[in-house]
Amino acid sequence: MSGVTLNIQPDTGQLAQAAADHIAAQIRAKPDLSILVATGNTPMPAYAELARRVAAGELDCSRVTAVQLDEYLGVSDDDPRSLWGWMVRSFVEPLGIARTVRLENPAQFEAALQQLGGLDLAILGLGPNGHLGFNEPPSPPDAPTRTLEITPESLVSNAAYWGELAVPTGAITAGMDVILAACQTLLLVGGAHKRDILHAAVEGPETPEVPASFLRRTTLTVIADRVAWA
Numbered sequence: 583m584s585g586v587t588l589n590i591q592p593d594t595g596q597l598a599q600a601a602a603d604h605i606a607a608q609i610r611a612k613p614d615l616s617i618l619v620a621t622g623n624t625p626m627p628a629y630a631e632l633a634r635r636v637a638a639g640e641l642d643c644s645r646v647t648a649v650q651l652d653e654y655l656g657v658s659d660d661d662p663r664s665l666w667g668w669m670v671r672s673f674v675e676p677l678g679i680a681r682t683v684r685l686e687n688p689a690q691f692e693a694a695l696q697q698l699g700g701l702d703l704a705i706l707g708l709g710p711n712g713h714l715g716f717n718e719p720p721s722p723p724d725a726p727t728r729t730l731e732i733t734p735e736s737l738v739s740n741a742a743y744w745g746e747l748a749v750p751t752g753a754i755t756a757g758m759d760v761i762l763a764a765c766q767t768l769l770l771v772g773g774a775h776k777r778d779i780l781h782a783a784v785e786g787p788e789t790p791e792v793p794a795s796f797l798r799r800t801t802l803t804v805i806a807d808r809v810a811w812a
């Protein structure tokens with residue numbers, strides 16, 4: 583079943599609370615939830631709120647499986663730019679998650695997902711160019727898990743994460759096919775600079791030029807702050 587639920591929050595703090603509520607409710611309903619986990623800046627306050635709830639004994643994530651969404655090519659585990667490292671530090675460890683699926687290569691990843699029985703939830707951020715993970719435009723809905731060159735626009739947006747360090751130019755990403763097969767998708771969007779692309783994703787035509795526009799084929803919840811929508 584597909585359908586879009588739009589949840590507009592007054593500010594980024596309440597966006598994080600609403601996102602944590604949404605994710606926590608799904609974990610309570612299915613404690614062995616399998617979750618595709620975005621890094622990037624937008625979800626971090628929500629992950630911190632989930633970690634607070636775990637530490638307070640309000641939420642148990644010990645049976646959850648965390649699945650890696652994307653990674654730069656040629657970056658070792660101890661490199662500060664490792665997206666695996668970012669996911670482990672921000673989500674896996676603070677939530678007490680024991681099981682993970684790492685994205686190493688397309689064949690390994692697809693086999694691991696099959697063994698897992700698919701994804702229950704995909705937590706996603708929205709690229710300024712409409713990308714999901716590193717499914718850069720143009721990405722059709724059947725774009726598979728693959729390695730690719732990061733677009734100049736995403737190199738600029740990713741530079742904000744790493745200070746003086748250069749952004750690697752290659753990446754591997756879970757495919758559009760993997761994301762769109764998730765039982766539910768959650769798109770987290772904050773900031774006025776995302777307004778146009780958010781409207782394109784939610785209201786514009788479905789097009790490979792805006793990969794996020796295909797999320798409407800899934801059971802999609804968008805949680806955004808007011809400036810990203812108004």
Ligand SMILES: O=C(O)[C@H](O)[C@@H](O)[C@H](O)[C@H](O)COP(=O)(O)O
Pocket residue numbers: 619620621622623624625651652706707708709710713714715716739
């Ligand atoms: O980092 C990731 O996991 C994704 O590769 C990326 O798709 C990200 O979610 C968007 O680029 C939005 O990033 P922000 O949340 O930092 O705006």
